[in-house]
Amino acid sequence: MKDYFELLAAFFRIGAFTFGGGYAMLPMLERELILKHKWSTMEELMDYFAVGQCTPGTIAVNTASFIGYKRKKVPGAIIATLGVILPSLIIIIILAAILQQVSDYPVVQSAFRGISAAVAALIVQSVWGMGKSGVKNLLGVILMILSFYFIFFLKVNPVWIVLGAGGMGAFAYSEIGKKSLKKLLTPFRKEEFK
Amino acid sequence: MIYLQLCIEFFKTGLFSVGGGLATLPFLYAMAEHYPWFTKAELTQMIAVSESTPGPLGVNMATYVGMKTAGPLGGILATFSLVLPGLIIIILIARALEKFQKNQLVQNVFSGLRPAVVGMIAFSATSVLENAFFLAGTDFSSFSLGTLDWRNIILFFVLLFAVFKWKKHPILYIAIGAIVGIVFQF
Numbered sequence: 001m002k003d004y005f006e007l008l009a010a011f012f013r014i015g016a017f018t019f020g021g022g023y024a025m026l027p028m029l030e031r032e033l034i035l036k037h038k039w040s041t042m043e044e045l046m047d048y049f050a051v052g053q054c055t056p057g058t059i060a061v062n063t064a065s066f067i068g069y070k071r072k073k074v075p076g077a078i079i080a081t082l083g084v085i086l087p088s089l090i091i092i093i094i095l096a097a098i099l100q101q102v103s104d105y106p107v108v109q110s111a112f113r114g115i116s117a118a119v120a121a122l123i124v125q126s127v128w129g130m131g132k133s134g135v136k137n138l139l140g141v142i143l144m145i146l147s148f149y150f151i152f153f154l155k156v157n158p159v160w161i162v163l164g165a166g167g168m169g170a171f172a173y174s175e176i177g178k179k180s181l182k183k184l185l186t187p188f189r190k191e192e193f194k
Numbered sequence: 195m196i197y198l199q200l201c202i203e204f205f206k207t208g209l210f211s212v213g214g215g216l217a218t219l220p221f222l223y224a225m226a227e228h229y230p231w232f233t234k235a236e237l238t239q240m241i242a243v244s245e246s247t248p249g250p251l252g253v254n255m256a257t258y259v260g261m262k263t264a265g266p267l268g269g270i271l272a273t274f275s276l277v278l279p280g281l282i283i284i285i286l287i288a289r290a291l292e293k294f295q296k297n298q299l300v301q302n303v304f305s306g307l308r309p310a311v312v313g314m315i316a317f318s319a320t321s322v323l324e325n326a327f328f329l330a331g332t333d334f335s336s337f338s339l340g341t342l343d344w345r346n347i348i349l350f351f352v353l354l355f356a357v358f359k360w361k362k363h364p365i366l367y368i369a370i371g372a373i374v375g376i377v378f379q380f
Contacts, residue, residue, distance in 0.1 A: 015249050017365050020325070023318040025250070027364040035361075043308065050307040051287055053314065056212050057280020058250040065284035077285050085273055088249035092257040093266045099243045107376055112246055114375020117346045118367045120326035121353035123319045128358075130315060134308035143306060147313030152320065159212065161310055169306015170299060 003072060004079050010037060011064050011083030018060060019112075019119055023049075025060050027122035030129065039067055042133040050166075053158040060084050139172055139184040196264050197271055199229070204256055204275035211252065218252040218276070222259060231263040252276060326350055349374055 010032045018025035033040045040048075045063070052062040061081055068080025092099070102108055135144050143165050150156040171177045178185060203225055211217035219241070226234045240262070244254035253273055260272025294300045324334050327350070332341035353367055374380075 013365075015253075017368060018248055018250060019368065020245070020322060023315050024322060026315065031364055043304075046308045046311045047291075047304050049311045049315070050304070051284075051291075053311075054212065055280065055283050055287065056209050057277060057284070058252040060250040061253065061277050061280055062284050065281050066288055069285055069288040074285055077281060077288070081277055081281050084250070085253050085277060088247070088253045088257050089270060089273055091247055091249070092244075092254060093261055093269050096258060096261045096269075099247065100239065103243055103246050106379075108246075110375040110378075110380045111372040112375070113343070113346055113380035114349060114371035114373070115368055116322075116326040116371070117349040117375075118353050118371030120319075120322050120350050121357050122364050122367055123322050124354060125357045127312065127316050127319050131312050134312045139306075140309035143309035144313040144316075147310035148316050149313075151314055151317045158314055161314065162307060165306045165310030166303040167306070169303045173302035173305050 004076070006037065007068055007071060007076055007080045008083040008086075010039075011068075011080045012086055014060065014064075015084040016087035019115055023059065024119050024123060026126040026130075027119075029060075029063060030126055033067060039071060042130060046130065046134050050162050053162050136187050136189075137185050139168075139181065142184070143168060197268065200260055200264060200268055200272050201275040203229075204260070204272045205278060207256075208276040209279040216251065218255060222255060225259070232259065236262070343380075345378065345380060349380075 014025055014028045014032055017028050029045065030042075034042060034045065048063050048066045049059065051066075052059045055062060057065075061084055064080040064084040065077045068076035068078070070076075072079070095102070131144070135141055147161050147165060150161055151158060172181050172185065203221075207218050207221040211221060222237055223234060226232055226237050232240070237259075240255065240258045241251075244251055244258055247254050253276065256272040256276040257269045261269035263272075291300075327343060327347055328334070328336075328341055329343045349371065353371065356362075357367060
């Protein structure tokens with residue numbers, strides 16, 4: 001019971017403090033799932049994001065389902081998903097009638113301007129942390145830059161980027177790839193050499 | 195039966211919107227055309243409100259649209275229908291991953307995917323930064339010194355320094371941002 005309640009509470013907090021949608025909830029996920037509860041590692045979180053890019057549904061909900069399943073199988077997935085959507089349900093159903101006026105109040109708009117700066121600072125820190133644990137060799141740097149270039153400048157659908165990068169990984173880390181791409185695969189930090 | 199129609203429409207939206215909340219918008223515009231539930235103009239207003247309400251955008255939109263169309267029960271049903279397809283698919287994938295996690299090929303694929311994910315998230319960070327740095331109604335395409343929100347940029351750098359130096363809970367920084375915004379009338 002306690003485990004289910006913890007899942008629900010953690011994802012409720014994540015849902016309630018996600019401003020701006022998409023990856024803006026990354027700092028909250030990192031804090032609650034990796035630092036606080038240790039339910040996941042940074043690497044796993046990135047794996048979930050990669051899968052989430054190719055499957056239907058919002059990233060926050062997909063990640064909740066993944067973590068919930070990992071903790072407590074199907075009931076866990078349902079509870080965690082419920083947790084992440086509950087704040088939206090409560091806030092919008094109770095406040096729908098007045099939300100529109102409220103969001104026009106100057107004081108609310110001022111608060112949201114300030115929040116936008118905070119969210120930006122938090123996400124920069126998260127991307128930095130993610131880069132440190134996800135990019136470990138020259139190949140990683142190349143894949144990261146290519147992925148950013150394709151999505152930012154060429155507006156390529158993320159599904160193709162995931163398929164391309166996954167294919168590159170499958171080739172580069174295979175026995176043939178390891179022999180021919182030695183330089184690209186040498187880890188930046190020695191202690192990570194396994 | 196408006197409840198059943200809402201469930202079917204939002205289940206479809208949940209099933210086919212790949213890649214996050216913004217992907218649900220084309221489906222919602224199609225709904226505005228097919229059903230007398232809401233107009234496109236109302237939808238635009240609902241998007242604006244959903245963006246400033248906490249929670250994932252797609253979920254907020256489903257609740258809001260369902261609520262406006264058929265009351266609280268409509269909001270609840272639309273939201274559940276939206277997340278159901280993703281929940282089922284993720285449970286199936288999580289099961290498969292459990293089995294194949296130790297598989298070398300799967301590990302190699304994910305080793306290639308992780309750096310790409312960093313690149314994709316860096317991309318979504320750019321739009322968050324753009325929103326914070328530019329005054330309302332302007333963006334990078336209208337770049338000039340006059341369109342920059344200097345007070346917010348200063349707040350960003352102060353908070354960025356704080357975030358890297360003291361790794362406190364994100365809620366604290368969000369609260370500080372809100373308070374500074376209100377006190378200095380951003």
